[in-house]
Amino acid sequence: MQRPVVGHWRKILLLVYSLPLFSYATLADHMNVQLIAPQYITHGSTAILLCNHTVTDDLLHKIEFMKGEKRIFQYIKERNPPYIPDKPVYIDGAKMEFSKNGTTIKLHNVRYEASGIYCCEVTMTTPIYTASADPVQMKVIFPQSENPRITFKKSVYVVGESLEANCSSSPAHPVPYITWFINGEEVDIALVTHYPHTSYHKNHLMFATAKLKVEVSALHAGQNGHLEISCQATIPAFPTHHEQFADIKKKTVSVQIIPAPDVTSSAAILIRELTLSTILCILSAMHEFIP
Numbered sequence: 001m002q003r004p005v006v007g008h009w010r011k012i013l014l015l016v017y018s019l020p021l022f023s024y025a026t027l028a029d030h031m032n033v034q035l036i037a038p039q040y041i042t043h044g045s046t047a048i049l050l051c052n053h054t055v056t057d058d059l060l061h062k063i064e065f066m067k068g069e070k071r072i073f074q075y076i077k078e079r080n081p082p083y084i085p086d087k088p089v090y091i092d093g094a095k096m097e098f099s100k101n102g103t104t105i106k107l108h109n110v111r112y113e114a115s116g117i118y119c120c121e122v123t124m125t126t127p128i129y130t131a132s133a134d135p136v137q138m139k140v141i142f143p144q145s146e147n148p149r150i151t152f153k154k155s156v157y158v159v160g161e162s163l164e165a166n167c168s169s170s171p172a173h174p175v176p177y178i179t180w181f182i183n184g185e186e187v188d189i190a191l192v193t194h195y196p197h198t199s200y201h202k203n204h205l206m207f208a209t210a211k212l213k214v215e216v217s218a219l220h221a222g223q224n225g226h227l228e229i230s231c232q233a234t235i236p237a238f239p240t241h242h243e244q245f246a247d248i249k250k251k252t253v254s255v256q257i258i259p260a261p262d263v264t265s266s267a268a269i270l271i272r273e274l275t276l277s278t279i280l281c282i283l284s285a286m287h288e289f290i291p
C-alpha cells in the first residue's frame with residue numbers, strides 16, 4: 001500500500017539531485033569555443049588570434065593556444081601569474097604577446113615560419129570540461145607589389161591570325177597563379193601555357209609567367225573592333241570559401257582587330273553566279289533546239 005508513495009518521493013529526490021547536474025551538463029553542451037584568426041597574413045605584419053568562448057568568468061579555468069602539436073600559450077586563472085610564458089617571447093617566426101584575460105594572442109612581425117595550424121582550448125571548472133575550437137590554417141604571404149605585365153609581339157591583328165601574349169606577375173610568396181580573360185570571360189585552359197616559376201633573389205619570392213595563344217575570330221572583336229585581354233594574378237590560385245583572394249592583381253590591355261578581306265566568300269558568290277548563268281545559258285540554248 002505504501003509503495004506508490006515511496007516511489008513518488010524517489011522520483012522527486014532524483015529530480016532534485018539531478019537538477020544541478022543537468023544544468024552543468026547543459027552549460028558544457030552550450031560551451032562554444034571558436035578561434036578567430038586570419039587564414040592569410042602579410043609577412044612582417046601582426047596576426048591577432050582570438051579564442052572566442054562562452055564560458056563565464058566565474059566558471060573559467062584554463063585557456064590554451066596550440067600551434068600544430070605544440071602548446072604556445074597557457075592561461076590558468078588561479079595561477080599567479082596566470083600566463084605561461086609570462087612575458088612576450090619569440091616563438092617560431094613571430095614575437096608573441098597576450099591579452100590580460102588570456103583570450104587573445106598577437107603575433108608581431110610574422111615570418112614564413114609562423115605559418116601553420118593554430119588551435120585553442122578552453123576548460124571550465126564545474127563540471128570539469130574542455131572544448132576545442134576548429135583549427136585554423138594560417139599562411140604568411142608576401143603579396144605582389146605591382147600589377148602583372150602583359151607583353152605581346154604586336155597590337156593589331158587580322159581575323160584568323162594567332163594572337164600570342166605573355167603575362168608575368170610581380171614577385172610574391174607563394175607564387176601567384178595566372179588566369180587569362182578575353183573580353184571579361186575566363187579563357188579555356190587549353191589556350192594557356194604555364195611556364196615554370198622564376199625565383200627572385202630575396203624573401204623567397206617567385207613570379208609566374210603564362211602564355212595565351214588564341215586564333216583571333218570575328219566574334220572576338222566587339223562593336224568597336226577591339227579585343228580586351230586581361231591577366232589576373234592571385235594568391236591562392238582559387239578563392240577560399242569566402243570567395244576571396246588573399247592577394248589579387250589584374251592588368252587589362254586592348255588590341256585592335258581588323259576584319260579579314262572578304263576574299264573567299266566573294267569568290268564563292270562569283271562562282272555560284274557563274275554556274276547559274278551557265279546553266280541558264282545551256283537551258284535556253286536547249287530550248288531553241290527542242291521547242
Ligand SMILES: *[C@@H]1O[C@H](CO)[C@@H](O)[C@H](O)[C@H]1NC(C)=O
Pocket residue numbers: 032036052053054
Ligand atoms: C564571439 O562569439 C559570440 C557568440 O558566441 C559572437 O556573438 C561574437 O560575435 C564573437 N566575436 C567575434 C569577434 O567574432
Ligand SMILES: *[C@@H]1O[C@H](CO)[C@@H](O)[C@H](O)[C@H]1NC(C)=O
Pocket residue numbers: 099100101102103104
Ligand atoms: C579579453 O581581452 C580582449 C583584448 O584585451 C578583449 O577584446 C576581450 O573582449 C576580452 N574578453 C573578455 C571575455 O573579457
Ligand SMILES: *[C@@H]1O[C@H](CO)[C@@H](O)[C@H](O)[C@H]1NC(C)=O
Pocket residue numbers: 151152153164165166195211
Ligand atoms: C613568352 O615567353 C616565352 C618564354 O619566356 C618565350 O619563349 C616567348 O617568345 C614569349 N612570347 C611572347 C609573345 O612574348
